[in-house]
Structure formats: C-alpha cells, structure tokens
Amino acid sequence: MAPIHMSLRRYILAALLVLATLVISLLSVLWTNSFFTGLDDMMRGTMLNMAQAHHPQPGHPIQAHNFVVASQWQDLPEPIRAAFTRQEIETNTLHKLVTRDNMLTRPSEARFVMFFATPDGQSGFVAHHFIAPKTSPKAWFQGPEMLGILFALGTLALFATILVMLMRTVTRPVAELHAWAAELDHHSLDDPPPVFRYHELTTLAELIQQSLQQVKQSLDREQAFVSYASHELRTPIAVIRSSVELLQRLDSAQCKKSDKALKRIDHASQAMVALTETLLWLSRKGQPLRDLKTVKLAELVESLMQDLTYLKQGKHIDIQLETDDYCCELPHSGATIVIGNLLRNAIQHTHQGAISIHQTQHILEIENYEYIGSEPPAEHSALHNTAGYGLGLDLAQKLCDELGWQLSIRHDAHRFCVTLVLSPQY
Numbered sequence: 001m002a003p004i005h006m007s008l009r010r011y012i013l014a015a016l017l018v019l020a021t022l023v024i025s026l027l028s029v030l031w032t033n034s035f036f037t038g039l040d041d042m043m044r045g046t047m048l049n050m051a052q053a054h055h056p057q058p059g060h061p062i063q064a065h066n067f068v069v070a071s072q073w074q075d076l077p078e079p080i081r082a083a084f085t086r087q088e089i090e091t092n093t094l095h096k097l098v099t100r101d102n103m104l105t106r107p108s109e110a111r112f113v114m115f116f117a118t119p120d121g122q123s124g125f126v127a128h129h130f131i132a133p134k135t136s137p138k139a140w141f142q143g144p145e146m147l148g149i150l151f152a153l154g155t156l157a158l159f160a161t162i163l164v165m166l167m168r169t170v171t172r173p174v175a176e177l178h179a180w181a182a183e184l185d186h187h188s189l190d191d192p193p194p195v196f197r198y199h200e201l202t203t204l205a206e207l208i209q210q211s212l213q214q215v216k217q218s219l220d221r222e223q224a225f226v227s228y229a230s231h232e233l234r235t236p237i238a239v240i241r242s243s244v245e246l247l248q249r250l251d252s253a254q255c256k257k258s259d260k261a262l263k264r265i266d267h268a269s270q271a272m273v274a275l276t277e278t279l280l281w282l283s284r285k286g287q288p289l290r291d292l293k294t295v296k297l298a299e300l301v302e303s304l305m306q307d308l309t310y311l312k313q314g315k316h317i318d319i320q321l322e323t324d325d326y327c328c329e330l331p332h333s334g335a336t337i338v339i340g341n342l343l344r345n346a347i348q349h350t351h352q353g354a355i356s357i358h359q360t361q362h363i364l365e366i367e368n369y370e371y372i373g374s375e376p377p378a379e380h381s382a383l384h385n386t387a388g389y390g391l392g393l394d395l396a397q398k399l400c401d402e403l404g405w406q407l408s409i410r411h412d413a414h415r416f417c418v419t420l421v422l423s424p425q426y
Helices: 007-054 077-081 142-183 199-249 259-283 297-307 330-347 391-403
Strands: 062-064 069-070 093-100 109-117 123-129 292-296 316-322 326-333 350-361 365-372 408-409 413-423
Touching: 007 109, 007 123, 007 142, 077 109, 077 123, 093 316, 142 199, 199 259, 259 330, 292 330, 292 365, 292 391, 297 316, 297 330, 297 350, 316 408, 326 330, 330 350, 330 365, 330 413
Parallel strands: 316 350
Antiparallel strands: 062 069, 069 123, 093 109, 109 123, 292 326, 350 365, 365 413, 408 413
C-alpha cells in the first residue's frame, strides 16, 4: 500500500482544529450543565426555605409566592400529582418535569416537587408549578442551550482565525527556506545563507549549505581525480604507442613471433586512448566529444570481438553474429567504449551457453544465454542484477545518457539481453 503524502501545515492545522472542537464542545456542555445545576440548586434552596417558614396542617396546604407547602401528598395540586408519583419522590431531593417544544426553545411549563424532612421532625411536601407567561416569544438565541452552542461556535471561529494567522506566520519563513534551498546551485552555494525570523530555520539553512558544500567538494575531488588521472595516462600511452610503431618498423623476420603480441598491445593502447579521451570528456560537462568519424558498425563489432577472444579461453560458448553494412557518423571513442563493454560483459558472464549479436542499421542487440543445467560461478550468475554485472555496464549507461543513446536491459535467471539504439545525427 502506497504511503499517503500530505502537507505538514494542513496536518497540524486539522489536528489542532479537531482538538479545539472537542475541547470547546466539552466545555460548552459542561457550562450548560453547570448553569442548569445552579438553577436547580437555587430552586431546591428556595423550596427548603419555604418549607421551613410554613407549617401546614393536613388538608390545609399553604400557598406562598407560587409555592405550595403541604403536609401530605393528597394536598398537592393536581398538575403536580399527575406529573409525579409518591413512590419516586426521595427525601430532600428535587424532582422536576420541564415541558418545551424542542431542546433549543425556552420551557413553556415546569413542575417541581420535593419531600422535605427537617432535624426537628417536621416533614411534608413543597411544590412549584411554573407556566410561561403569554407574552411575545423571546429570540431563538436567548435560550441557555442555544447560547452555549453559539458560544462554542464563536470560540471555535476565533481559535481557527488565530490558528490560521499563526500558521501563516510560522510557515512563511519555512516557505522562504524552501525557495532558498531550491535556488541553490554551484554559483550561489558559497554565499552566506539568509537569516530567517526563527533561529532554528537559520541553523537548518546552515546545515543544508554545509551538507551541499561537502557533496560539491567530494564531486570536485572526484572530477579532478578523473581529469588528472586521464592527463597523466596520456604520457605512458604515448610511450606505448610510439614503441609499438617503432617495433613494427623493424625487420619483419625478427618480429614474426611477436607480431600477435604487438597487435594486442596496439589494440589495447588504442582502447586506452579512447578511454582516457572519453573520461576527460565526461569530466568536462557541456563540451562536445570531438572525435566524430564515419563508423561501419559491422567492422567495429567484429574488431572488438577479435580483441576479446582471449576471454573465451576455457569456456564453451556458441557465438552467432549477424550484421549489415550500415555506416553512420558517431563519436568513435564513445561507440568503442560502449559496444566494447557490452560485448566484454556478455563474454565474461557466459561460461557454458550462447551469445547472439544482431546489428540492424543503428540498433545493436546483444543476448547471452547460459544453458540450463550449467552452474556458473555465483559471482557471474545472471541471477544477479545489473548493478553486479560489471562496472563497464555502468560506464556504458552513463555514456549513453550523455550522448543521447538508448540502452535497455532485460534479464532473467539464465538470459541477459541489452539493446543499444545509437543516434547517428549526434
């Protein structure tokens, strides 16, 4: 299952809004409940005062200030006795029945009753029947429940407004840090980092700059090493080339035995020249590769295969080569390195199998197949991925990326196939 990507700003904003909604809702409910609990306590205290102030006799209830005090249940008004039963009335406990159209409107009627018992032995009932006066109805928002809801909504809106303003204040420097980091390049990397509103962001910018500077220094060192090494290799390669040419000018009779060795040295030195020129070109981004030549791909493939015959010694490999007479203008050193590395990998990683090489126009396909049942060494097995298939393949991929060529790779347990599509218009 793919991970869910979301904005940190939106996540924090949503989490705080949900938390604020829960807290404010809970406080509003507690406020409304406390309001009605206070009213009930006031009513209970008032009813107890009325009961202690009056001493009714059986059959003669006393009515004072809309309260009825009676010594027995039968003396209470009919609406009170119809709303409650004697069995449910507990001592010194207020019982009430409120009638309203819905929970958001003011009560139209309320009935209260309590059985009291004092320490001096006096007991009885006290009741109150409230009926809302027939006046113009009050506004819908004047009820305590509705006031609680409006208070919660108003508080939540105020909190959300403050939270959005705070998040904008906090995220604006973060966006500035993001924009600054996105614009960093090798020209501006050494410039001092900006100072942000928050010290933590300034420290983070310094860490980002230091990390990128370390990476740049490492890349510069590697690039300089490749450049220096390629330059230094030119001298011994030139010596080898001149020595080979000198030996070839000697009497042929004296060089018959060493002719094959001289040819191998000659080909190896030419490959070293091409490699050093290509490495220098790779280390100098943006500079064109200047060894464009008209290349006949069939001859180039056959020549490279001839140079690699020594890799087939001690192996049982069937090689099938199919080419045509296609010619095109290509960087000769780049084509030599790429095709040579692909052929070398195919021969090196095949021990008992077949290699099929097909060249059609500017497309070259190389497939090496290990016979089923053979057991090549584990380090050369095609079961390994392309990363373990030789550094030459990695160099070939980089060269193809730089030259605009296409290199595709397919492999399974016993088969490895590469397809190279050259771009002659380069």
